Amino acid sequence: MDSSSPSHGASAPRARLPPLASGLPLVGSTPQVLANPIRFLMRARERYGDIYTLDLGVQRMVVLNHPRQHEHVFLTKSKNYLKQGALWDAMRTLLGNGLAVSQGEVWKRQRRMVHPQFHRQRLARITSLMVAAIEDQFERWDEQTRAGQSLDAVPMFAELTMKLLAKSVFGTAVSHESVETLRPEMLYVIKYMVPSMLTQSLPSWVPRPGERRYQQALERIDRLLFSVIEQRRGEPGGSDDLLSMLLEALDEETGLPMQARQLRDETLTLFLAGYETTSVALAWAVHYILEDAAVWRRLREEVEQVLGDREPTFGDMGELKYTRMVIQESLRICPPIWWNPRLAMEDDEIDGYAIPKGSVIAPLTYVVHHHPDVWKDPERFDPLRFASEEGETRHRCAWGPFGIGPRKCVGVEFAMMEAQLVLAMFVRRYDVSRMAGPPVEKAMLGTLRPKAGIPIGLHRRRS
Ligand code: HEM
Structure with missing residues (x-):
């Protein structure tokens, strides 16, 4: 089946709509997508090409699978593709x-105020906070491994990144206990977010399972955030953490700081x-380096050469090149944010197909990262793809x-620095083995996560 409308009119022929992926009446391709989204999306690209229309019953969207189209949406015509719609x-x-x-003027103002807090000098100031939080978490893992427990890398790193963030x-304004109470609430909110995005367009009387628990989680999170913001507003200056930087940031046009509500939102x-x-x-990243002993060895060699026994500093980040490549390759093969939807504000054309105003656009980062015309042997984990020479010939998107x-x-540099610090300190401290468990599979949920965890065993190498 094809939704293309025939061209008509006396002048220039009207472009056709992107081909429609075949599906069932009412629900479209929803059952196949739900059964195995990755298989569906990869096969649909082979069958329909780099651009097609996906029918999910309640929602149709135009799927974009090629970097050339992502460049069009996010760079060339970024003003036409906004974060709008249900x-x-x-x-x-x-x-x-x-x-x-946020959008428009509010987004511009907030970006002007928040972005500078992530510049290099600022990141340099929080490196030691991060290193201390990583050490602290490692000590907890040491206790668990002494007790002989097998661990799951997914909740392990979730606990660590929550602490780090x-x-x-x-900074020190929030206790360990508060962070621990915040974690399940955050997890619930994240889990609830995608179904809530997909059911947003349904009438308000349609029951939404989990809504009460979601509201409860949100109230708890808000209570903690507002109390910390209030406390910190009363004691300005002196800290290196992001909240104090946001508290000090002034809008360059009005000269005013952010209100409590905006600070909560940020x-x-x-x-x-x-x-x-x-x-x-x-x-x-840990899953893939465990798959390949040569990658693991090279990573550890680099870390030992650059750091020896001392704590990493911000200055080491530029030297931990292979560590960075491992993370880049891991983000290629498993991008946590696997799609990035937008709404077309005006009629447009992509690759010769009509994109009518109001179309939901689904650029798929995952499929671009696995596109055989873009990446050689895309399913293979190979950090050296990110060695500068090879990267130079690749499409910029x-x-x-x-x-x-x-x-x-x-937060790109923040995240890269955090991942480099964690991975470097992790491979230096532990011998890691894979433990028995079901095969590791990708699940496309709110993020692209391992479906049933990644069971590992840790053995501390040195004190
Ligand atoms: C590996 C980790 C991360 C990944 C894969 C990631 C990915 C992304 C993606 C795909 C976007 C959306 C871009 C768009 O809408 O076009 C985004 C936006 C954003 N990220 Fe990250 N992110 C990561 C870590 C972080 C961290 C650590 C922070 C802050 C501490 C952060 C803060 C933000 C913010 C505030 C935005 C919105 C920017 C804007 O719309 O102006 N991210 N991120």
């Missing part, structure tokens, strides 16, 4: 005017954007785990 409205009920979801955002945004993404990226264009992730 999908983003659901996120806005949670994040208010936070950077990831809490330290980087709040701190929650930083948590939601930075927590699960970095933690699954680390879990995947071939690798986009942090997004592309003006809305690109504000």
Whole structure:
């Protein structure tokens, strides 16, 4: 079946709509997508090409699978493709005017105030906070391994990144216990977010399972965030954490600082954007280095050569080149944010196909990262793809785990530094073995995560 409309009119022929992936009446391709989204999306590209229309019953979307099209949406015509429509409205009920979801003048103002907090000098100041949080977590893992427990890399790195983010955002203002109570609430909110995005367009009387628990989680998170913000407003200056930097930031046009509500939206945004993404990226990196002894060896050699026995500093990040490549390759093969939807604000054309105003656009980062015309042997894990010579010939939008264009992730260097620190300190401290368990499979949920965890055993090498 093809939804293409015949061209008509006396003048220039009208472009056709992108071909429609065949599906069932009413539900379209939903059953096949739900059964195995990765298999469906990879096969649909082979069958329909780099651009096609996906029918999910309640929602149709135009799927984009090629870097050339991502360049069009996120760079060339970024003003025409905005974070609007039901999908983003659901996120806005949670994040208010936070950077990831705001638009127009509010977004510009907030980006101007938040982005400088992630510059190199600022990151250099939080490196030692991060290193301390990593050490602290390692000591907990040491206790668990002494007790002979087999561990799962997914919750392990989730616990670590939550701690790290809490330290980087709040410094010492939040206790270990508060972070531990915050974690399940954050996890629930993240889990609830995707179904809530997909059911946003249904009438309000349709029951939404989990809604009460979600509201409860949100109230708990808000209570903690507002109390820390209030406390810190009363004691300005002196800290290196992100909250104090946000408290000090002034709008260059009005000269005013952020209000408490905006600070809540931004701190929650930083948590939601930075927590699960970095933690699954680390879990995947560990999975792939365990698959290949040569990668593991080379990684450890680099770390020992650069760091020896001392703690890493910000200055080491540029030297830990292979460590960085391992993370880049891991983010290619398993991008935690596997798609990045937008709404077309005006009629447009992509690759000769009509994109009518109001179309939902689904650029798929995952498929671009596995596209055989873009990457040689795309299913193979090979960090050396990111050695500079090879990267020079690649399309500039071939690798986009942090997004592309003006809305690109504000935390990209923060996340890369965090992942480099964690991975370097981890391979230096532990011998790691894979433990028995089901095969590791990818699940496309809110993020691209391992379906049934990654069971590992840790053995401490030195004190
Ligand atoms: C491996 C880790 C991470 C990945 C894969 C990732 C990925 C992304 C992606 C794909 C976007 C959306 C870009 C778009 O909409 O076009 C984004 C936006 C954003 N990320 Fe990240 N991110 C990561 C870590 C972080 C961290 C650690 C922080 C902060 C501490 C952060 C803060 C943000 C914010 C605030 C935005 C919204 C930017 C804007 O719209 O102006 N992210 N990220």
